[in-house]
Amino acid sequence: MQNQHEIIIETENLGKTFFVGSREIEVLKDVNLKIFSTEFVVIFGPSGCGKSTLLNTIIGLEKPTHGKVFTRNQEIYALTEDERGILRSKKMGIIHQMSYWVKALNVLENVAMPLLIEGEKQHRAFLHAEKILEELSIINLADQLPNQLSGGEQQKVALARALITNPWIIIADEPAGNLDSKSADEMMNLLVRLNKETKRTIVLVTHNQDCWELGNRRLEMKDGQIIKDEYHG
Ligand SMILES: Nc1ncnc2c1ncn2[C@@H]1O[C@H](COP(=O)(O)OP(=O)(O)O)[C@@H](O)[C@H]1O
Ligand SMILES: [Mg+2]
Known part of the structure; x- marks a missing residue:
């Protein structure tokens, strides 16, 4: 069971x-x-206010100029770059505006990839990938090549790949930024479902005003600072 009071990410006087x-x-x-x-x-x-930089710092990709980042009490910039890479790939599920694929591999294989890299046996990794694709109602895409998919389908597959390691947190930087409004809605509904049904911890950056009420907490940034932090719903 997840402990609602456990801090997954903490930043302390973070500056970049x-x-x-x-x-x-x-x-x-x-x-x-x-x-x-x-x-x-x-x-x-607004664009340029530092949202992506904040996320990149939190996931260990952008060393802060000052301040600290903790994930589950581990100070991440006290780790080596390699250790940070392992933490990121095992414990953080990350989705960007655009997804990158191993083009020669099908959806199932791409989704299973993070587990295969960790050394999981192939049949177990594929079974697990099937389960996640089923959970997200996209098992029908399993045999397709990523490039054959629409943008909306690709982002759902990216979410499946982000989930496969059972990460502590899902971090999504404008995951629907390139999608038409129907596909964007589907993607957002999927995130809402994951949070409601499986209590996934999610951080979503979005410029789409319709999505600002989606979560239970809303942070407004301006000029590199959080100017509003509100709970609702
Ligand atoms: N690697 C970098 N080098 C120099 N400036 C950068 C770099 N990355 C981001 N910036 C600048 O930092 C500011 C914030 O960028 P970003 O975090 O991407 O904003 P947002 O995601 O809110 O649009 C912008 O002015 C951007 O140009
Ligand atoms: Mg950005």
């Missing part, structure tokens, strides 16, 4: 400044944030 030539761009300004187990957090804010 990019240096471009002689210019300094302060993108994150002392962000303090706790994300608890089973929460569905929706983050929004």
Whole structure:
């Protein structure tokens, strides 16, 4: 059972400044944030306000200029880059606006890939991948090549791949940003279902105003800071 009070991600005075030539761009300004187990957090804010940088810092890809990031009490930038990579691939399910595939492999094989990389036996990895595809009602896509799929189908498959390692948290950066409105709705409904039915902890960045009420918590960012943090629903 997930403990609703357990902190999955915590940031402490998180700051990030990019240096471009002689210019300094302060993108994150002392962000303090706790994300608890089973929460569905929706983050929004104008383009360029630092949403993706915040997520990239949280998943261990973008070292902060100052401050700390913890995931389940592990300070992630105290780990080596390799250790961070392992933590990310095992414990974080990440979805971007665009998904990348091993083009020669079918959907089932792509979804099973994270387990195969971990050394899981092939038949077990495939069984597990089938189960997740069934759970998301996309088992019909199993034999297809990713490039044969629509954008909406690809994003659902990306979600399946993100789930296969049974991660602590799903982190989605504008996962429906490239989709038509019907496919975007389907993708969002799937995230809502996962959170409601299986208590998945989810962080979603979206610019789509219709989605701001989806989760149980809404964070508004502006100029590298969280300016509103509200629970609702
Ligand atoms: N690697 C980088 N080097 C320099 N500037 C960057 C880099 N990544 C992001 N930025 C800048 O940081 C700001 C915030 O970007 P980003 O986090 O992508 O915003 P958002 O996701 O909210 O649109 C932007 O001004 C962007 O140009
Ligand atoms: Mg972004």
